[in-house]
Amino acid sequence: MDAELIYRAVTTLAKGVSVTLTLASIAVAIGFCLGLGLAVMRVSSSRLLSGFAEYYSAVFRGTPLLVQLFLFYYGLGQFDAVRDNAVAWWVIGDAMHCAILALALNTAAYTSEILRGGLMSIPVGLVEAAKAAGMSRVLRFRRIEFPLAIRQALPAYGNEIVLVIKGTSLASTITVLEITGHAKRLMSQTYAIFEIFTIAGLFYLAINMVLIFAVRRLEARLASPGR
């Protein structure tokens, strides 16, 4: 083991950490909002809305993230309509933006399934009580349904965020230099395959450990004090 090499690997890969975290946090933020919308659509009584949400989730969960990423980045980039449209090209033309788009749409599908489970676990009596108390639909959702669903869904959602962190590594295939991208570039320069990928793996492990710890803390804080 070469100390200089390890120092170089750690400092180079550390540059990728912020990119990885940026990709994951923006994708999770967008994906959560979309996922919440899809979950509400899914449990709604409208056939059209629940049908759309169901197909969306089936398509995005049934195909590999790599296919989705390539379809957006290379596939949509082939059309003149996308190239000529300033907004669309801002999203698709930039590898970083496109990776965030693919990750966000992908995690939205999984998030919607997790939140749907949370929404369906709410006792009917609680919603009826809120209705009887004269709460409006929006207020009921904000004060009763949403908090209860989140508490129920949090452990599964923590796992989903870990999957998003792992998914960011695919961004390296469309030239984004996050942890895996830097690792691959460094590998082709130094051929120290084992050392570099081990260090990269440790970075990911550390991120995920911290994340799981934070989610557990949040779970403990959200748990109703009566229990």
Next chain:
Amino acid sequence: MQFGLAQLWEGGWIGALLRGASITIAVGFGAMLLGLVIGIACGLIKWGQVRPLNWLVDIYTTVVRGVPELLIIYLLFFSSVEFVARIGTAFGWAGLADTGYPFLIGVIAIGTISGSYATEVVRGALAAIPKGHIEAARALGMPRKRIFRRIILPQMLRIAVPGLNNIWQATMKDTALISVVGLQELMRTAFIGAGSTRNPFIFYLIAGALYLVITFVSQIGFRRAERALVLKGRA
């Protein structure tokens, strides 16, 4: 340039994509089988609290589930490919590292990943078997091996089916990552087609549709398996 299904057909791309899909399914089956073997072995170790092996299993599942799949594939492939190419050349098969090897690495890498998830499913299923069943079998004087084969294994499999279904879906999708080391499965074929015809959209769309078909068909299979196992339990 107008590019449609007719050109896809004439160029032989439909056949190539279907051949790729069959390799994808083969990698998926191999990896799932390996993952099941790993999952049952490690699940038993974790369930039985076999010290110190259970610590090793804990490290294995934590590391493999906490690190991106892509990184595991890169590590396994690039750290061994040169060595394997040298052995292949020594035995007069210089193409070894280009043809059979990515397939083998794919099965091993994806199998290791699905094994780490299968371990948790198997452990959970084993924990759900009522203790009384095992005690009753022991009271009847059944030898340990037969208790495992007749009492533990069948119940464990039945409880584990929904969890294994999820793992199969994830395993199938993970096989797409093997394309990065050059195995000509579905994703790689789409990539080559996209490059040579300059029509990435249609190729990735078809690849995505084929993955969806694989998912839906296997979903039906799992539903049947679940129903068959439940009925047998009630009879």
